[in-house]
Amino acid sequence: MAVHPLRLSRFNITSLVLGLAFLYLPIIILVIYSFNASRLVTVWGGWSTRWYTELFNDRAMLDAAWMSLCVGVVSATLATLLGTLAAIALTRGAGFRGRTMMSGMLYAPLVMPEVITGLSLLLLFVALDAGRGFVTVTIAHTTLTMCFVTVVVQSRLAGIDRSLEEAAMDLGRDPLRAFLAVTLPLIWPAIAAGWMLAFTLSLDDLVIASFTTGPGSATLPIRIYSEVRLGVKPEINAICTLIVGFIAVVIVMASLASKLSSTRGESAAPL
């Protein structure tokens, strides 16, 4: 093979290595320090799991974690249902009335500052006189995360050969059956990836949850935030490590799901 003018230069490699190191080093350091025996976060006192033990005795933190998990599962499931329907409508329902409006409403929350989304939802809940807590946070997270699900599923749907659906319909399937039998199995990995993205976004959100939750029902990020404002604590390193580990498992599952689909001959899901 001749020398390619597009080979990687030393500059390319350096910027890639530095960029990835920048992205990963802080998290790796955090994980290492969570196993530090010393109470002083920055003095290394040997390996220990004592902060994890202390964490499991922290009732308020565990309650917040449970609340976050429940909100995450329910809102991600709702968001996946709604987001998938929206993606189908946007890719398959050519030019229906209100399509521009709909895609506008679905793309705006992706970049909308969270303080605005949070404030507006809170004002709605107050006007409706809804008691704030689990339900309101779940609705808020569903609204935000369904937009991400839509984007993920939509890009997958757009890449699928529509002649497959048409062939199924030519063979006498009605459109709904054709969709369920042909298209749905093909977009399944994207739907799974969308659910996991929605779940992790919900688990992560601080600002919108702060606006829409009520007293006594703090989510995990709200709890962590109030502790972080008081300074660095080894227990916080431990809970953060657990969350990172948990999310790593979720990501591995998502990439396995998309691998599964690529072995069937299609390209991997975008996320």
Place this chain on the structure above:
Amino acid sequence: MSARRIFTAPARLAAIPPYVWMMLFFLVPFGFVLKISLSQTAIAQPPYLPVFGLSEGIAGLKASLAALSLDNFRLLVSDNLYLASYLRSVLVAVVSTLILLAVGYPIAYGMARLPRRWQGIAMMLVIVPFWTSFLIRIYAWINILQHDGLLNKVLLALHIVSTPVVWLSTDSAMYLGIVYSYLPFMILPLYATLAKQDPSLIEAAADLGVSRIDAFWLVTVPLSWRGVGAGALLCFIPIMGEFVIPDLLAGSNSLMIGQTLWLEFFTNKDWPVASATAIVLLGLLLIPLLVYDRLQRRQLEVR
């Protein structure tokens, strides 16, 4: 009638649930923000006047309409606190976006030049931090930047500084946190356009005797403006309204508008002023969106 046409009917039905949901929980709430931004603050629960109601009939509606006022917006314009917050937000967002471009472009470019089979892995590696909690990533930096944190230890050990440097509660810490958090948002759109570029263009430039560096500036960069625009927008808009990063990493002497809004809402309990702040912020954010839309349209016309 082709199969394609038949398919659109059920797909349109699928639009109904998400459409209704977004109307109810995205669009309608903005109506409330607008309404309350025109109300008066009150020491009550909820803390604003007037509360619209149809119970008092047309007369009541007229009375409450008459009570609406632009006072909150006048306050925003006349009080330097708000003006300074908006200006600081614009400044921080512009500077951060420029830094993000400078840092993200070489990384995205490097990714696009990788052999095909490596590109997917590189993309995955860039996306993964986006999945890990935002709050945790900021917290990780607090660990490193604090007075006796790792950064100061390294700098002292290497004799670069003689006394520990104050990193936390400074603007540099805030910019670092913003760049760190938003880097994937900048890299991915840039990578998407750079990876699609036809390599034969660079080869052609090389054949014409253009050096690699000149080819980069003359061919690669101008052809990637779409990715630059998308990445800049994806970063600029949310950074404008950022709350968590400046709150945890920057000092408290000058606030970004997201922090001012939060303060008005949670500490001062002044919901009408918080709402007015949100409306003005929303208006400001429309400007870059419209500019981008305009540029994209012009590009289409040229074709």
